[in-house]
Amino acid sequence: MPLTPLVYWAQRHEEVYLRIELTDARNISIHVHENVLHFAAQGNGAKGQNEYEFNLAFLLPVKTKVHKSTQRQVNITVKKEQWGWWERLTLQERRPVFLSPDFDRWLEESDAEMEIREKEERKNRLKAARPFSLNISGFISLKTGYLFVYNLVQFLGYSWMFINMTVRLVIFGKDSFYDTFHTMSDVMYFCQALSFVEILNVALGIVHSPIGPTVGQVLGRNFFLFIIFGSLEQMHRQPVVFFVFYLWSFIELVRYPFYMLGCINVDWKPLTWLRYSIWIPLYPLGVLSELAGVIQSIPIFDETRLFSIPLPEAIGTSLSFSCLLYPYVAVMFVGLYFNMRHLYKQRQKRLSTKKRKAN
Ligand SMILES: CCCCCCCCCCCCC[C@@H](O)CC(=O)SCCNC(=O)CCNC(=O)[C@H](O)C(C)(C)COP(=O)(O)OP(=O)(O)OC[C@H]1O[C@@H](n2cnc3c(N)ncnc32)[C@H](O)[C@@H]1OP(=O)(O)O
Numbered sequence: 437m438p439l440t441p442l443v444y445w446a447q448r449h450e451e452v453y454l455r456i457e458l459t460d461a462r463n464i465s466i467h468v469h470e471n472v473l474h475f476a477a478q479g480n481g482a483k484g485q486n487e488y489e490f491n492l493a494f495l496l497p498v499k500t501k502v503h504k505s506t507q508r509q510v511n512i513t514v515k516k517e518q519w520g521w522w523e524r525l526t527l528q529e530r531r532p533v534f535l536s537p538d539f540d541r542w543l544e545e546s547d548a549e550m551e552i553r554e555k556e557e558r559k560n561r562l563k564a565a566r567p568f569s570l571n572i573s574g575f576i577s578l579k580t581g582y583l584f585v586y587n588l589v590q591f592l593g594y595s596w597m598f599i600n601m602t603v604r605l606v607i608f609g610k611d612s613f614y615d616t617f618h619t620m621s622d623v624m625y626f627c628q629a630l631s632f633v634e635i636l637n638v639a640l641g642i643v644h645s646p647i648g649p650t651v652g653q654v655l656g657r658n659f660f661l662f663i664i665f666g667s668l669e670q671m672h673r674q675p676v677v678f679f680v681f682y683l684w685s686f687i688e689l690v691r692y693p694f695y696m697l698g699c700i701n702v703d704w705k706p707l708t709w710l711r712y713s714i715w716i717p718l719y720p721l722g723v724l725s726e727l728a729g730v731i732q733s734i735p736i737f738d739e740t741r742l743f744s745i746p747l748p749e750a751i752g753t754s755l756s757f758s759c760l761l762y763p764y765v766a767v768m769f770v771g772l773y774f775n776m777r778h779l780y781k782q783r784q785k786r787l788s789t790k791k792r793k794a795n
Contacts, residue, residue, distance in 0.1 A: 492532075497518075501513065597685045683722040712786050
């Protein structure tokens with residue numbers, strides 16, 4: 437009959453440490469599923485040589501685990517799925533009897549935060565000493581070089597459009613709205629078509645963005661650019677083109693330089709703040725402008741029957757493409773919700789230095 441070993445624990449915001457008192461542990465098996473960790477091994481524990489095992493249901497879900505066994509003990513490090521401080525280790529309120537704090541690694545929340553701050557300060561001091569020095573070995577790697585060039589190309593494209601539109605707005609005022617498409621569309625086509633690379637980057641694990649928001653963003657914009665604006669000549673002279681292009685360019689003027697600096701390991705605080713804040717007004721505004729574009733295109737699709745879907749002869753007519761635009765509007769708002777939720781989480785992760793208090 438397996439026995440339970442003594443287990444000592446401590447936590448940080450991103451992980452949990454478990455130290456299992458088993459000497460000469462063999463046949464170690466550790467599995468993590470959602471918030472449950474199962475451990476089994478043979479070894480010399482509190483009750484001598486025996487089989488030992490336990491299950492721990494953590495307070496919140498965890499991701500991965502790594503373990504290292506020495507002659508004296510087994511150490512497990514478990515990554516929390518969400519960064520944060522847990523008020524206790526286990527889901528059940530009563531602490532299991534085999535579990536005790538590991539005072540060698542124990543830190544209170546405030547001390548753990550201090551540890552993070554000290555680490556960050558050390559990193560910043562290092563960066564301040566050589567603010568723009570490049571991490572040469574990282575930089576010359578193929579992946580970094582490729583990402584840097586990709587981001588640079590996008591940055592140049594969007595800067596050109598943003599500056600061009602701004603200058604034309606200053607010189608021609610509202611009149612500049614009407615020929616935005618003719619002056620910008622080639623560069624916008626190029627940048628947006630190129631952005632399909634971003635889906636590939638995620639799929640191949642080159643960058644660690646989630647696939648959903650990336651696909652939503654790339655497909656959403658390309659659909660809009662090529663189908664709603666591109667295929668309808670009547671849309672080309674609509675002022676809405678200006679607003680959509682201006683908002684897209686505005687955000688990318690911040691996002692791509694942020695990624696470029698990331699490639700050379702430079703964290704320029706004002707730019708990081710802008711990258712994780714400017715979407716708050718720009719995203720809803722962008723989606724509202726796109727919505728205006730979709731609404732304007734509906735009667736045009738109805739009239740021109742462009743892309744209309746042929747129906748069986750018995751029914752006799754064709755279904756206007758605009759029928760697909762109504763569900764598309766709903767998809768746009770669902771996409772907006774998920775992308776904003778994702779960006780909000782990114783913002784919390786990258787900018788938050790606030791104390792998270794235990795309940
Ligand atoms: C028939 C077709 C149907 C299609 C239906 C789909 C409809 C969906 C509609 C959705 C609505 C879209 C509306 C939109 O078009 C309107 C606008 O754009 S308005 C303007 C405002 N827009 C924005 O603010 C959004 C800008 N976009 C983004 O932020 C990203 O595209 C997004 C995927 C949403 C989020 O970005 P990400 O997850 O990448 O966040 P991070 O920036 O924090 O990056 C995460 C880590 O990955 C590294 N990374 C990512 N990309 C790169 C890169 N190119 N180069 C280098 N590194 C990169 C980044 O550095 C982070 O790494 P770490 O965490 O280690 O720092």
